[in-house]
Amino acid sequence: MNTSPQLGENQKVIQTITPKKRKLRNNLVAYAFISPWLIGFLFIIVGPMLYSFYLSFTSYDLLSAPRWVGFDNYVRMFTSDPRFWTTLKVTLIFVAIAVPLRLIFALTVAILMNMGHRGSGFYSLIYYVPSIIGGSVAVAVIWRQIFGREGALNAVLGWFNIEGYNWFAHPDYALSVLILLIIWQFGSPMVIFLAGLRQIPKELYEAASVDGANRFHQFFKITLPMLTPVIFFNLIFAIINGFLTFTQAFLITAGGPIDRTLLYALYLYQNAFEYFRMGYASALAWVLLLVIGLLTAIVFISSKKWVYYESEGGK
Amino acid sequence: MLNKKSKTSSIIYHTFMIGLGFLMIYPILWMFASALKPEAEIFHNAASLIPSELRWENYTIGWEGYGRYGFDLFFKNSMIVTSFVVLGALFSSSLVAYGFARLQFKFQKILFACLLGTVMLPIQVVIIPQYILFHKIGWVNTFLPLIVPAFLGGSAFFIFLMVQFIRGIPRELDESAVIDGCSQFGIFWHIILPLCKPALITVTIFAFMWTWDDFFTPLIFLQDTKLYTVALGLRGFMDPDAMTAWGPLIAMSSLSLLPQFILFIFCQKYIVEGIATTGLK
Numbered sequence: 310m311n312t313s314p315q316l317g318e319n320q321k322v323i324q325t326i327t328p329k330k331r332k333l334r335n336n337l338v339a340y341a342f343i344s345p346w347l348i349g350f351l352f353i354i355v356g357p358m359l360y361s362f363y364l365s366f367t368s369y370d371l372l373s374a375p376r377w378v379g380f381d382n383y384v385r386m387f388t389s390d391p392r393f394w395t396t397l398k399v400t401l402i403f404v405a406i407a408v409p410l411r412l413i414f415a416l417t418v419a420i421l422m423n424m425g426h427r428g429s430g431f432y433s434l435i436y437y438v439p440s441i442i443g444g445s446v447a448v449a450v451i452w453r454q455i456f457g458r459e460g461a462l463n464a465v466l467g468w469f470n471i472e473g474y475n476w477f478a479h480p481d482y483a484l485s486v487l488i489l490l491i492i493w494q495f496g497s498p499m500v501i502f503l504a505g506l507r508q509i510p511k512e513l514y515e516a517a518s519v520d521g522a523n524r525f526h527q528f529f530k531i532t533l534p535m536l537t538p539v540i541f542f543n544l545i546f547a548i549i550n551g552f553l554t555f556t557q558a559f560l561i562t563a564g565g566p567i568d569r570t571l572l573y574a575l576y577l578y579q580n581a582f583e584y585f586r587m588g589y590a591s592a593l594a595w596v597l598l599l600v601i602g603l604l605t606a607i608v609f610i611s612s613k614k615w616v617y618y619e620s621e622g623g624k
Numbered sequence: 625m626l627n628k629k630s631k632t633s634s635i636i637y638h639t640f641m642i643g644l645g646f647l648m649i650y651p652i653l654w655m656f657a658s659a660l661k662p663e664a665e666i667f668h669n670a671a672s673l674i675p676s677e678l679r680w681e682n683y684t685i686g687w688e689g690y691g692r693y694g695f696d697l698f699f700k701n702s703m704i705v706t707s708f709v710v711l712g713a714l715f716s717s718s719l720v721a722y723g724f725a726r727l728q729f730k731f732q733k734i735l736f737a738c739l740l741g742t743v744m745l746p747i748q749v750v751i752i753p754q755y756i757l758f759h760k761i762g763w764v765n766t767f768l769p770l771i772v773p774a775f776l777g778g779s780a781f782f783i784f785l786m787v788q789f790i791r792g793i794p795r796e797l798d799e800s801a802v803i804d805g806c807s808q809f810g811i812f813w814h815i816i817l818p819l820c821k822p823a824l825i826t827v828t829i830f831a832f833m834w835t836w837d838d839f840f841t842p843l844i845f846l847q848d849t850k851l852y853t854v855a856l857g858l859r860g861f862m863d864p865d866a867m868t869a870w871g872p873l874i875a876m877s878s879l880s881l882l883p884q885f886i887l888f889i890f891c892q893k894y895i896v897e898g899i900a901t902t903g904l905k
Contacts, residue, residue, distance in 0.1 A: 360757075418644075504901070
């Protein structure tokens with residue numbers, strides 16, 4: 310930014326400067342503008358990433374210097390750490406169930422709100438409220454109580470003489486309770502779906518109903534195809550966020566019972582900041598990046614087959 | 625006029641939407657109600673939304689905190705961190721976005737691709753070496769690891785949002801300013817920035833909400849109780865080894881959400897537009 314105030318004066322002598330010099334100065338000005346990000350990118354993203362890659366081949370406890378161990382961390386992960394496989398399995402199940410349900414729920418509610426009944430503004434506010442509090446500690450407090458043994462859910466079940474459990478202490482239900490929490494916070498994809506729905510031209514539906522297409526046909530032939538770019542967007546971000554889910558599992562179940570809710574991000578945290586196995590945790594982080602990268606790549610590549618862009622004439 | 629059929633369908637529709645809406649906000653209503661309940665009632669009349677008597681002392685007891693530190697301190701800490709992060713996000717996202725949206729420079733395309741890549745980069749991949757870095761320069765257990773990255777374009781999302789917004793501003797405006805002899809910084813400051821107000825408001829709101837909400841980064845970087853943010857303060861309250869004082873804990877949980885709710889009530893238009901147009905959060 311220091312270079313830019315002089316630019317005004319220099320403008321008057323612009324003819325005397327060679328194009329090469331001008332180009333250089335333009336570059337300097339531009340780099341001054343992007344420098345905050347560029348410095349951050351180099352020192353808090355790229356540098357740490359490279360260092361983390363190096364650490365993943367070491368054994369490091371923060372106290373003594375990192376000790377080179379070659380591929381040991383990766384070998385151990387795949388051959389002699391059963392908890393790694395547990396955490397991978399739990400996370401994949403979690404993502405595979407929570408992400409589609411969350412999106413289906415968000416889309417269904419968005420469609421209901423877009424039906425032209427009055428009060429949709431009010432409803433969308435109400436439905437969005439759980440999402441603004443995101444992964445806060447307060448949500449964990451609420452969830453722990455409601456699904457606890459003496460919690461609100463069991464009180465309601467009690468009216469029907471149904472005996473409840475301590476839901477997240479039960480190996481079969483703990484993960485479902487976390488999944489329910491993710492579904493409950495469907496507000497952001499809902500708002501994005503709603504914006505997408507409002508952009509579908511009304512004429513398409515009118516033309517379709519003239520041709521005798523019923524609601525069912527209209528949904529599968531018009532609504533769904535027109536929404537595919539938005540579905541794609543929501544899917545990518547839901548998958549990434551699903552893999553990064555941490556706070557809820559950390560605070561509500563701490564990975565239990567018997568590791569049934571040991572989400573990957575939680576296991577990574579435990580290794581790094583509870584067991585101080587920084588090298589092993591770095592290796593875990595790189596495997597996580599690889600898994601997320603692979604899944605997003607699959608979604609990206611497959612999207613060519615199912616995402617419909619109007620501007621490309623439906624190709 | 626509504627005919628009979630559409631009237632019935634309208635009733636079904638609203639009944640369903642209100643029912644579902646009630647389920648959605650029940651946990652939150654439950655929290656505000658339970659914050660006023662006597663301790664025993666939180667468990668013995670658990671589903672109820674109406675306390676049998678109002679126990680405001682849950683709030684005063686909770687506010688005392690634990691050890692030597694009260695929630696006034698935790699709120700102050702959260703406020704300091706959040707304000708600086710918002711400032712940092714506004715500073716870095718506007719400057720950097722102007723650079724990407726309006727200026728031509730070498731390696732522009734590849735750097736912009738890097739920027740987009742970091743939008744999707746999981747924080748877990750960099751958090752360990754970041755911790756080591758901040759540990760080595762003595763920043764762990766200070767607010768700096770939470771604040772400084774915001775000034776260095778920490779949230780690439782905000783930069784991307786601003787780039788998209790600035791691209792929508794007609795270029796003729798800056799061109800006429802160039803003819804008048806305005807410098808690039810002058811154009812940025814006098815022309816682009818005032819026009820970016822809606823985008824800047826969106827950045828402010830989301831930077832505030834996310835930082836206020838954040839549990840992960842403070843958990844890693846802050847150790848002293850006197851530095852705790854509200855999120856960490858609440859977590860200290862739910863000590864698994866000791867008996868959790870549920871009444872005060874729930875009371876403080878509800879207080880912790882107030883800034884977000886207030887912001888939401890006043891800025892819901894911007895929030896909804898912000899999400900819809902940019903896909904934030």
